[in-house]
Amino acid sequence: MTSRMLGIGFLSPAIISVCIFFLLPVLLTVVFAFTNMSTSTGIMGGDYRINTEQLRSLPDLDVSEATVERLETAGFQITEAGLTALADQFSKDTAEELREDYLGETFESRRDLERVLKDLDEPIRRTRDRKEAADLFAVTLIGERFGTEEEFRAALGTTGIDAVDHDVLTEFAYTGWTWTTDNFSLLMELPSTLRYAANTAFYVVATLTFNILFGLFLAISTFYLPGRLANTFRAIWFLPRILPPVLYVLMWNWFTWDNGFIATVMGWFGVPAKNWMMHTSTHAWTAIVLINGFVGASLGMILFSSAIKAIPTSMLYASEVDGANRWQQVRYIILPQMRWPILFMTSYQTLSLLTSFEYILLATDGGPGRSTEVWALAAFHTALNNYGGNLQYGFGAAYALVLVFIGIALSVAYLRFFNFKELLSKPRIEQ
Amino acid sequence: MELRLENFTKRFGDVTVIENMDLTVNSGEMMALLGPSGCGKSTTLFAICGIHKMNGGALYFGDRDVTTVSAQGRSVGVVFQNYALYPHMTAEQNIGFPLKVQRMPKAEIRREVERLADLVQIGNLLDRRPAELSGGQQQRVALARAMIRKPDVLLLDEPLANLDAKLRLEMRSEIRRIQRETGITAILVTHDQVEAMSMCDRIALMRDGKIVQLDTPEQMYRNPQSQFVAGFLGNPPISFLPARADASLTLANGQTIERPPGLEAMGDVVLGIRPEHFGPQHGTGLKGKVVFVEPQGREELVDVRLDGGGDIRSILPAGDPIRPGETVDWGIAPGTILAFGPNGDRL
Numbered sequence: 001m002t003s004r005m006l007g008i009g010f011l012s013p014a015i016i017s018v019c020i021f022f023l024l025p026v027l028l029t030v031v032f033a034f035t036n037m038s039t040s041t042g043i044m045g046g047d048y049r050i051n052t053e054q055l056r057s058l059p060d061l062d063v064s065e066a067t068v069e070r071l072e073t074a075g076f077q078i079t080e081a082g083l084t085a086l087a088d089q090f091s092k093d094t095a096e097e098l099r100e101d102y103l104g105e106t107f108e109s110r111r112d113l114e115r116v117l118k119d120l121d122e123p124i125r126r127t128r129d130r131k132e133a134a135d136l137f138a139v140t141l142i143g144e145r146f147g148t149e150e151e152f153r154a155a156l157g158t159t160g161i162d163a164v165d166h167d168v169l170t171e172f173a174y175t176g177w178t179w180t181t182d183n184f185s186l187l188m189e190l191p192s193t194l195r196y197a198a199n200t201a202f203y204v205v206a207t208l209t210f211n212i213l214f215g216l217f218l219a220i221s222t223f224y225l226p227g228r229l230a231n232t233f234r235a236i237w238f239l240p241r242i243l244p245p246v247l248y249v250l251m252w253n254w255f256t257w258d259n260g261f262i263a264t265v266m267g268w269f270g271v272p273a274k275n276w277m278m279h280t281s282t283h284a285w286t287a288i289v290l291i292n293g294f295v296g297a298s299l300g301m302i303l304f305s306s307a308i309k310a311i312p313t314s315m316l317y318a319s320e321v322d323g324a325n326r327w328q329q330v331r332y333i334i335l336p337q338m339r340w341p342i343l344f345m346t347s348y349q350t351l352s353l354l355t356s357f358e359y360i361l362l363a364t365d366g367g368p369g370r371s372t373e374v375w376a377l378a379a380f381h382t383a384l385n386n387y388g389g390n391l392q393y394g395f396g397a398a399y400a401l402v403l404v405f406i407g408i409a410l411s412v413a414y415l416r417f418f419n420f421k422e423l424l425s426k427p428r429i430e431q
Numbered sequence: 432m433e434l435r436l437e438n439f440t441k442r443f444g445d446v447t448v449i450e451n452m453d454l455t456v457n458s459g460e461m462m463a464l465l466g467p468s469g470c471g472k473s474t475t476l477f478a479i480c481g482i483h484k485m486n487g488g489a490l491y492f493g494d495r496d497v498t499t500v501s502a503q504g505r506s507v508g509v510v511f512q513n514y515a516l517y518p519h520m521t522a523e524q525n526i527g528f529p530l531k532v533q534r535m536p537k538a539e540i541r542r543e544v545e546r547l548a549d550l551v552q553i554g555n556l557l558d559r560r561p562a563e564l565s566g567g568q569q570q571r572v573a574l575a576r577a578m579i580r581k582p583d584v585l586l587l588d589e590p591l592a593n594l595d596a597k598l599r600l601e602m603r604s605e606i607r608r609i610q611r612e613t614g615i616t617a618i619l620v621t622h623d624q625v626e627a628m629s630m631c632d633r634i635a636l637m638r639d640g641k642i643v644q645l646d647t648p649e650q651m652y653r654n655p656q657s658q659f660v661a662g663f664l665g666n667p668p669i670s671f672l673p674a675r676a677d678a679s680l681t682l683a684n685g686q687t688i689e690r691p692p693g694l695e696a697m698g699d700v701v702l703g704i705r706p707e708h709f710g711p712q713h714g715t716g717l718k719g720k721v722v723f724v725e726p727q728g729r730e731e732l733v734d735v736r737l738d739g740g741g742d743i744r745s746i747l748p749a750g751d752p753i754r755p756g757e758t759v760d761w762g763i764a765p766g767t768i769l770a771f772g773p774n775g776d777r778l
Binding site: 312314315317318319320321322323324325328332333336337339 | 477480481482501502503505507508509511512513515516517518519520528529531532533576580
């Protein structure tokens with residue numbers, strides 16, 4: 001019992017980390033994906049308000065024109081607030097007289113109010129001024145803030161707007177976030193969805209192929225080099241992995257800029273200077289595959305190297321006296337025994353490539369245009385770094401949720417495929 | 432095919448493992464490279480098959496100088512101690528691999544594999560992988576793979592070391608049978624004298640990178656050239672007794688025995704007496720006390736401490752009621768005493 005408690009005690013930092021850094025984000029992603037949260041809605045809820053700018057989009061919601069007109073000017077009422085404004089802008093005496101005689105009175109139309117203003121003992125004489133003064137008493141919902149739905153509906157009631165439109169307007173006026181599945185239907189509708197999916201597939205397949213093949217090439221070629229030379233080469237190829245990503249990509253940027261290394265060298269041969277990373281989408285993809293590929297290949301190199309070293313020397317000797325040349329030795333003896341490391345590397349890297357976008361973000365940021373925008377980067381851009389400034393947390397979370405499901409599905413598939421117990425039981429490479 | 436190694440020298444870094452070694456293996460002969468571990472026997476084998484480069488000397492397969500030829504270019508078959516079968520291939524693919532890398536047509540490979548499988552008697556196991564084969568079966572597959580190219584030389588590196596006692600006995604005669612049937616020139620590397628003596632036509636006994644004696648098994652046992660050879664061969668091992676030679680042989684403990692005929696040396700010598708040559712059936716002459724009896728079923732191994740010092744071993748048929756502590760007076764078979772000088776050379 002005590003030892004069990006002790007075990008849980010020792011595990012607790014890991015359990016807490018998993019909960020905070022893995023389970024909680026996944027949970028929040030699920031929650032956010034079913035909301036329309038964005039910068040404009042905030043994440044804390046909201047109030048009810050309709051702005052002048054929003055009026056224009058009202059007819060789209062099948063709201064009658066009369067309603068729109070009503071919204072704009074429901075009528076005029078002599079209020080304390082209006083009187084204070086009048087006292088400031090025009091004269092105190094006029095305001096005082098108006099308060100005494102008309103406080104609380106309402107007028108159906110502007111003309112009625114204007115006539116009252118004209119007929120005062122201290123009248124407002126100029127027609128233009130009267131118009132402005134009348135506006136101070138206009139009763140309208142526009143620009144006014146209501147804390148709760150009840151208040152807004154009550155206000156709607158006073159304007160005499162047709163009751164059929166109340167629900168639509170209430171929903172329209174709400175500035176906070178609501179639960180919705182619109183994010184997913186939007187994902188299905190947008191043509192960019194397919195584009196990002198295709199980009200992601202291309203990115204994963206191309207990078208993975210490069211990773212595995214180049215990693216294998218490095219592992220096998222260094223295997224045949226003398227020890228110290230091999231270690232030197234491995235250390236050099238390992239540099240991209242131990243370099244901070246920002247620094248690493250920055251070096252690539254310098255390398256490819258229009259006055260960078262490639263441009264300069266190509267300039268000697270008369271090639272006009274250009275940005276070798278962002279010139280076309282082909283350039284961008286090449287750069288991205290190489291940037292990610294070198295990092296991935298270095299990991300593959302280490303894993304594959306150790307796998308090759310695990311092949312008993314006598315087996316390699318045997319193949320030599322059996323008459324196999326180097327190529328046949330690689331093809332028939334080494335590669336077949338690398339099956340498990342290669343499969344492991346493939347599955348591991350598929351998952352990490354699907355979700356990682358930092359190198360693309362730093363290198364091309366999805367450009368030129370959106371040609372290298374992959375799914376994870378789209379999620380990031382939508383939710384956290386939008387060009388328009390309106391960060392769509394909900395929509396971004398929907399993007400991310402799709403990725404979470406693909407990742408879980410792939411993980412389960414890989415685990416079944418690898419038969420994890422068998423993998424853990426004993427090294428496959430021994431006979 | 433005859434194999435000739437001339438002035439063979441092998442160095443690893445600054446360490447010279449073998450210096451100027453000469454060795455000739457006759458065509459169709461099975462030669463044992465026997466010696467304690469570290470004597471250079473495996474190094475010699477690796478040099479012959481081309482895995483290790485030679486630092487000096489020359490190697491001939493028949494008339495062909497293969498000194499600088501790569502392992503792939505030499506026609507050798509090697510059976511490794513752990514068999515070194517390819518785990519991802521079936522027995523058939525393993526055996527056929529040397530032909531596959533020569534791009535031989537599949538049907539022909541198939542035919543050759545079946546021929547070899549019949550020779551090593553594993554025709555029914557061809558579609559199994561090494562992991563599904565027993566040690567002895569793996570050994571047969573390895574043997575078939577080594578022989579399928581009809582190599583000039585067959586090299587066997589401790590081929591029986593990984594087998595249990597019973598299988599070892601079986602494979603010993605199997606390997607010898609196959610070697611005889613095919614008439615292939617073979618070299619067996621082993622540290623086990625029984626293997627070397629039972630399987631090979633001749634034995635090259637090595638020590639510290641040198642061949643100390645090259646002879647037939649019988650000659651080497653009966654007529655060792657040095658104290659080392661006498662001590663290495665024979666199980667249970669020979670007993671050595673220091674003695675002084677003048678008119679008779681006076682042992683260090685004071686007992687005397689007759690000079691064997693033909694021994695001319697005088698002065699300090701070491702006498703070698705094999706256990707089967709010492710016992711009650713050879714009369715009397717050496718007095719002592721039995722200190723240890725080790726029954727071995729058919730025989731009994733008896734250790735006798737001689738009066739005045741010195742141990743001598745005897746092997747007797749089982750059934751004699753000999754107990755530790757018994758005093759004995761046993762003789763030595765005439766003409767079997769081996770005498771060695773102070774430097775270990777045979778006198």
